[in-house]
Amino acid sequence: MQNYFVGSDVGTTGTKSVVIDEGGNILGFSYIExxxxxxxxxxxxxxxxxxxxxxxxxxxxxxxxxxxxxxxIRGVSISALAPACILVDKNLTPLQNSHIWMDRRGIKQAQWLRDNIGEARIHASSGNPIDPYYATVKLMWERDNRPELYREAYKIQTAADYPCMKLTGRAITDYSNASLFGAGYDIVNKKWDTALLEEIGLDPDKFPDSFPCDEIIGEVTRAAAQRTGLAPGTPVMAGTVDSVAAWIAGGATENGDMSLAMGTAGVMGVVHKEARFTKNMITIAHAVNSRDTYTTVSAISACGSVLRYFRDTFGQMEMLAAQSSGEEIYDLLIRLAQQAPAGCDGLITVPYFMGERTPVWDPIARAVVFGLSLSHSKSHLLRSFMEGACFALKHNYDLIQQSGIQMNWPLVLTEGGARSPFWRQMVCDMLGVPCVFMKDAKGAPFGNALVAGVGAGVFKDYSVAKQWTEIGASHQPQQENTALYRQLFRIYRNIYEDIKKNYQDLADVTGFH
Known part of the structure; x- marks a missing residue:
């Protein structure tokens, strides 16, 4: 008898699905935008x-x-971008569009929580801060702005919950996605704080029951089977969050394991058993032993995107050169950045190009290029953008380290910017810790397939994840660069603190928030 598993990941730009076998071989893959x-x-x-x-x-x-x-096929598991807010009625029909993690419309509702409930109380229960990022704040916005839809709503669903609901007919959520509701979810006891939700003015009955990520919560219905090609009755797991699934695929399954995905945004996670939550970080229940295991997550808004922005805004000559030579444009840009020295001769970028999430949680902050002089070149500017993303990562890393959470070295780097040995070494130097590159990161859909395999009982645990990972190059900190970055970091930290009062004035003048 053959055993196969299906994993899907719903992303911001598209969805990927895979079919794997018991040996971790990907037999089928598909992507739709x-x-x-x-x-x-x-x-x-x-x-x-x-x-x-x-x-x-x-x-x-x-x-x-x-x-x-x-x-x-022994099981199906779905992860997705998170948080998100989808209201469905009693017929499980959506009542509005899903507003997703990058949506900022709930600024007033977030401020109400700060003023009336308080950051300390929310963090103590949920392990998370207050921000429009979180699903509870998004639901508050719906209540305040579309009360007729809020009254009609039967349950709130996330981007992972919704397709899971379509597969099974059940409107539930998992521990990971429930974590990113923020206010109102007791992350330790894995239940809704009904008293707090009522104090906020939300109906606790509209919140879905939450389940361990790898628990079977239903079976594929006949209608869903016809639509997907799955067999009716195929077990469906509760699922998880996209970053958690990606960390599983990369082998981040045990206490202290660390992983950094250098995609459009930069997302770094640390797995821990201890219920110790770092202020201003994101806390998510891990899919591995999700009843009592957590991931502390830092999420900077601009990482790989700074390279793309530079390409599109300042890199016309480089793009023409790449087209002429047939060279990959990003390889050419990396060579350009290498022409500037570490520290960029005093040029520092605060990379809040689209506001910032952890740890400052400032949606109206914007990037700052500090120390620019007539002696700086295009290569200085590009390297400064890249170093700026690394400064932002260091800000987060230092706070997590100070919390006392166990952190196992090396830090595993994946995706996007991590493909560049130059940028990997920059991260290594900035943080002052050894780093390794995961040569063939299989990503969130693969991690979901593992969740399905564990939930179905075919895999006894997640140990196979480490067996199937392939580590490529390794890096050690260059002490001279680390010492320089430590000095520049103090200046970097002061820049935002010194000017942040001006961002609201700028937003008021321009109308952009």
């Missing part, structure tokens, strides 16, 4: 049906590519 809807400044939405259609189609294509009997 969908539009990001931005109807107003500060709003970011998806059509929730796009989630379902993409999950259904990518699963179907993956099964066809794998050429397997769907009856041999």
């Amino acid at each position: 969908y539009p990001l809807i931005m109807p107003r400044p500060g709003w970011a939405e998806h059509n929730p049906e796009d989630y379902w259609n993409a999950v259904a189609d990518t699963i179907k294509h993956s099964i066809e590519q794998a050429r397997i009997d769907p009856r041999d």
Whole structure:
């Protein structure tokens, strides 16, 4: 008898699905994109049906590519971008578009929580700060601005919950996604704080029951089977958050394991058993032993995106050169950055190009290029952008380290910017810790397939994740650079603190928030 597993990940730009076998071999893969809807400044939405259609189609294509009997699939698990807010009625029909993690419309509601509940109380219960990022704040916005939809709502669902609901007919959530509701979720006891939700003015009955990430919460219905190519009755797991699934795929499964994904944003996570939560960081229940294991997460808004921004804004000559030579544009840009010395001769970038999440949680902050002189070149500016992302990572890393959470070295780097040995060494020097590159990061869909395998009982635990990871290059800190960055970091930290009072004035003048 063959055993296969399906994992899907609903992302900000598209959905990926895979079919794997018991040996961790990817037999089928599919990816489908969908539009990001931005109807107003500060709003970011998806059509929730796009989630379902993409999950259904990518699963179907993956099964066809794998050429397997769907009856041999032992489980399905879905992760997604998080947080998100989707209201569904009693017929499980969506009432509005999903507003996602980057949506900022709940600024007033977040301020109400600070003024009336308080950061300390929210953090003590949820392990998370107050911000429009979180799903409870998004639901408060719906209540205040679309009360008729709020009254009609049966449950709130996340971007992972919605396709899971379409597969099974059950409107539930998992411990990881529930964590990112923030206010109102007791992250230690894994239950809703009904008294607090009522104090906030929200109906606790609208919040879905939460389950361990790898628990079977239902089976594929006949209608969903016809749509996806899965067999009716296939077990479906509760699922998880995209970053958690990616960390599982990269082998970050044990206490102290650390991973940094250098994608468009930079997301660094540390796995820990101890219920110790770092202020101003994101806390998520891990999918591995999700009843009592956590990930402390730092999420900077601009990481790999700074390189793309430089390419599109200042790199026209480099793009022409790349087109002429056939060279990859990012390889050419990295060589350009290498022409500048560490520290960029005193040029420092605070990389809040799109506001910032951890640890400052300032949606109206913007980037600052400090120390620019006529002696600085284009290479200085580019390297300064890259170093700025590393400064932001160091700000987060230092706070997590100070909390006393166990951190196992080396730090595992994956995705995007981590493909550059130059940028990896920069991270290593900035943090002052050894780093390794995961050569073939299989990503969140693969991690979900592992969750499905554990939930189905085929894998006894997540130890196979480490067996299937392939580590590439390793890096050690260059002490001279580390010492220099330590001095510059003090200046970097002061820049934001000294000017942050001006951001609100700027937002008031420009109208951009």
